[in-house]
Amino acid sequence: MKPSFDILIVGIGGQGTVLASNVLGEACIIEHRSVRSAETHGMAQRGGSVESHIRIDGKFGSLITPGTADLLIAFDLLEALRYRHYLPAGGRLVVNRHLVVPTSVYQQGLAVPDEESILAALSDLDVTCIDAAELAEEAGSSLSQNIVMLGAASGDIPLRPETLEEAVRRCVPPKTVEVNAKAFRLGRAAAGERGAPAP
């Protein structure tokens, strides 16, 4: 039995991966569980690829080893592809149906990636694909996509959904609590409809 449940959250600097990982950390505190996490700070945040490692019940280091993550949450399709090797074969991926083409692709004349081919390259994993932008708009703000994604992944996370929602309330700016709580529930429901496995 693995001693910790290891979640990797990936995205693009500015998409709110750190806030999403803060919610998970806060939820661990609420449930009196140990937690370790690692974040990207500094220059990499300027629109670059970013990753947050969260180890629920972790007692040692904060870094997850490739091939051993229990769950990958990706805010962008291309980032899901970049970090998929953190999952074991057939591992669990919750991904936003959203693709920002890196500016480097245009500048360097690389082949422009597209949704269909990326999804095909991920199809051997246990994938739930979520339209977070649509659900975030429904919740009241496009800025709540990170919390939609967390909600969508919540069925796979060994923390109680009530705890996670309370952690959302504690971590987001006061004026956005209701929007984000709704975003969490919408994300959770959306993944449920798509038949997410029970935790």
Add this chain to the structure above:
Amino acid sequence: MAVRYLLGNEGIAHACLEANIDFASGYPGTPSSEVVDILRAQEERPLTVEWSTNEKVAFENALAAAWCGLRALCTMKHVGLNVAADPLMTSAYTGVTGGFVILSADDPFAHSSQNEQDTRRYAHFARLPCLDPASVQEAHDMMRDAFALSEEFGLPVIFRPTTRICHSKGDVDVGEVGAEHRTAAFRGDPKQYVVIPAHTRLLHKALNEKQPAIRKRLVELGYNRHTVRGRTAVVTSGVAAAYVQEVLPDDVSLAVIGAYPIDEGWLRAFVDQHENVLVIEELAPVIEEAVRQVATKTEVFGKMTGTVPYEGELTPATVAAAMQDAGIPPTVAYPAAAPVQRVPPRPPILCAGCMHRSTFYAMKKVFRDGIFPSDIGCYTLGLQLGAVDTTICMGASITVGSGIARSGEERPVVCTIGDSTFLHTGIPGLLNAVYNGAEMVVVILDNRITAMTGHQPNPNTGVTASGVESVPVSLEALCRSCGVAWVETVDPYNLPHLLDTFRRAKERTGVRVIIAKQPCVITARRSGIRRKPYAVDLERCTGCGVCRSFGCPAIAFSGKNATITDLCAGCGVCADICPAGAIAREGRQ
């Protein structure tokens, strides 16, 4: 006591509050910056906090506070300690009365740095105690106790976390914020504070005499600890200790080094009980050298045997591989997992609407054959635009530029430097260039803030670290007082004016300064400035690709045609670049 989910740097800052600090200074540098940012934002304990103009300045200010009996903290990144090395070396001689802790954060893998130097080498060099936490909790606990250690020995203490401590989070047990305050009082003692040769020779002797007691005390405090469990041992430190402990077999001994200097007798007693010892540490082989010095019959594995990598940061997988290599099979076999090949890279990039992009564009357009020394900041990302030829350390754009110009190289030299970096160590270089008659253009990228490290204020911002309004320095007057005759300030969003300014600079001789001034697009957005986004008229777009080379992340392409995404910040520079006139503010033709 309370358990909170804290960033390493938050735990460190909280520990300072628990330890009753009254003075904190620093210069921003990843991964150290949040410590002072948290201290200046908190309201639980009043204290004097400053962002200083550079690390040497920060160091000397905090040292003086400690000479007045206060508990003082000074923070910087590892390379900042190079700048502060002058006072560091001699402060070990003078010592302190109030507790003085120097936080110098190392960056294995150079996530956000120009090198992978090891602060523990400085501690050894200066003969000062150095604390090296292995977890976020230990970072908190060590920092809380470091001030008392400093006072016990009357010496500055170096506190050296690494990126994976500063920027890791975990459940941390924190204590109460201290309520005691000291009154600063400078008690003059020339024999201590005036380091003329006659005094300093005695101070040097006193420093050396303190060493055995320091080594012994660091063991007593439990910073250096070991457990003997077999004939094979791992000796480790920092975050690597966590990776080791996760996979260490029960019959392998463990020593964790959390403080330096290491007591040789203690270390020898441990090493002598083992046939093989593997040393696992990040950066320099500091512990390995100590182990090799005391080992008589024990075989030692580490960096010097090629078992542990010298460069980069360690990971759970590299640590497990090193153990396997040294004949210590880890309890967990990590799978071999390789990333998918040929995924398009997504490096960090200058923001949409960043003032640096248009400045680089104009600079390159006017000085096609120019040499472009640059400096440390967000604008180092101008490398992607072909606008950065050199970067070595803070302030070195102007000095490298004048050196190239005065070496006889005939191509024009145009260097770029941010406002905060200019104030940090750029000024002496400018003064030198003028004094010695260099032929060059200096572009000060003035976004009014220290952006890359998290938007800390500087003397150019108009506010101090504690939120008090200040008179922003006049960069123009500063340059003129250095002897620069031609100084022009320009709005980099006004591309025609910017190009014209570069052209006029090209026609002149001597040191010419262009100040490209526009607030950082991130701070502008935060302060409520909204500019209408731009859009492409697809009927007019010829697909020529000129805007492609501009490299703005808000410009995407479907086929040959450009489109503008919702990242657009409305700077409007692309509209001036487009030769077909196909880009305009949304809603306009």
